[in-house]
Amino acid sequence: GAGVSQSPSNKVTEKGKDVELRCDPISGHTALYWYRQSLGQGLEFLIYFQGNSAPDKSGLPSDRFSAERTGGSVSTLTIQRTQQEDSAVYLCASSLTTTPQYFGPGTRLTVL
Amino acid sequence: QKEVEQNSGPLSVPEGAIASLNCTYSDRGSQSFFWYRQYSGKSPELIMFIYSNGDKEDGRFTAQLNKASQYVSLLIRDSQPSDSATYLCAVKPYGGSQGNLIFGKGTKLSVKP
Numbered sequence: 001g002a003g004v005s006q007s008p009s010n011k012v013t014e015k016g017k018d019v020e021l022r023c024d025p026i027s028g029h030t031a032l033y034w035y036r037q038s039l040g041q042g043l044e045f046l047i048y049f050q051g052n053s054a055p056d057k058s059g060l061p062s063d064r065f066s067a068e069r070t071g072g073s074v075s076t077l078t079i080q081r082t083q084q085e086d087s088a089v090y091l092c093a094s095s096l097t098t099t100p101q102y103f104g105p106g107t108r109l110t111v112l
Numbered sequence: 113q114k115e116v117e118q119n120s121g122p123l124s125v126p127e128g129a130i131a132s133l134n135c136t137y138s139d140r141g142s143q144s145f146f147w148y149r150q151y152s153g154k155s156p157e158l159i160m161f162i163y164s165n166g167d168k169e170d171g172r173f174t175a176q177l178n179k180a181s182q183y184v185s186l187l188i189r190d191s192q193p194s195d196s197a198t199y200l201c202a203v204k205p206y207g208g209s210q211g212n213l214i215f216g217k218g219t220k221l222s223v224k225p
Contacts, residue, residue, distance in 0.1 A: 043215040
């Protein structure tokens with residue numbers, strides 16, 4: 001079946017602009033995760049959704065970052081007033097239970 | 113601070129040899145351990161997961177877990193040039209978020225023909 005999909009695959013924006021990144025998880029997967037990967041760095045956990053429970057936002061680096069998940073499926077990660085240090089690959093993953101996690105292709109964000 | 117440590121490499125092995133990738137973790141209560149393969153410019157792909165002490169084999173891959181030593185490894189037998197990638201070790205720590213995995217920074221493997 002279809003894997004995790006993300007859009008856009010690439011996003012170039014200007015400093016100070018808002019961006020929205022989209023994730024469509026594997027059908028039936030109840031858990032959805034956002035990570036980011038900066039050049040030469042490991043994967044950094046951002047936020048986790050499980051079913052209808054309140055999301056775990058413990059990894060969000062600042063209040064400029066937010067995410068929502070509508071209807072228990074598609075998720076949108078929003079970054080407001082983007083900064084150059086936000087440039088990274090944003091990865092979405094989903095799982096049937098808490099693990100293992102399967103990753104989407106990622107969105108490469110470049111903030112000029 | 114819960115950490116996962118990997119040698120960044122590059123680890124270079126000849127084609128047909130066994131590649132041994134190692135990972136240590138700081139949270140003694142960790143329960144689940146994962147190896148992901150990441151080709152350059154691509155997203156991580158799940159290779160193996162292991163929950164119990166000992167070895168778990170899947171084709172050319174063997175994951176080894178030693179919870180007492182807080183050590184997990186991945187062996188790749190009969191290494192192929194197509195195995196050249198960065199291998200990420202990930203650990204689900206005890207407590208905290210039910211979903212959060214802690215990732216190492218990865219070991220870059222190069223298999224020479």
